[in-house]
Amino acid sequence: MSIKYKVIERGTPGVKGGGTKKYYASTTAREKIDLKQLSERLASISTVTEIDTIAVLQGLVHLLPEYLCKGNSISLGDFGTFTVHLRSEGKDTPEAVNATSIKDVNVTFRPSVEFKQRMKTVKFKKHSS
Structure with a gap:
């Protein structure tokens, strides 16, 4: 089993015109x-x-x-754990933080040690364009 990847060019984030561009591996479109x-x-x-x-x-x-x-948080054993994380605006005082400060809710999946170990055995295959 192998993960297919392609090569993409990326500039430096925040630099006008992209700065120095480099090439990186990126997963291909998946079914x-x-x-x-x-x-x-x-x-x-x-x-x-x-x-x-x-x-x-x-x-x-x-x-x-x-x-x-x-x-x-929800632990599914050897699969991993789901947790909620919030993204909020920074305020100057603790009292200024309220529900309207919260801008987004993200669910994070943290794979178990066993799951991570299984993913370390993956092979990679360059996708031909």
């Missing part, structure tokens, strides 16, 4: 795997039916936001 494809594959490698798998994954779609909005 999106939908819920049905994922559930079919999970069913093929387990004793759980495709319908049961879809039901569990749909349940996660409903429960994760509920628990995250209550301030919980």
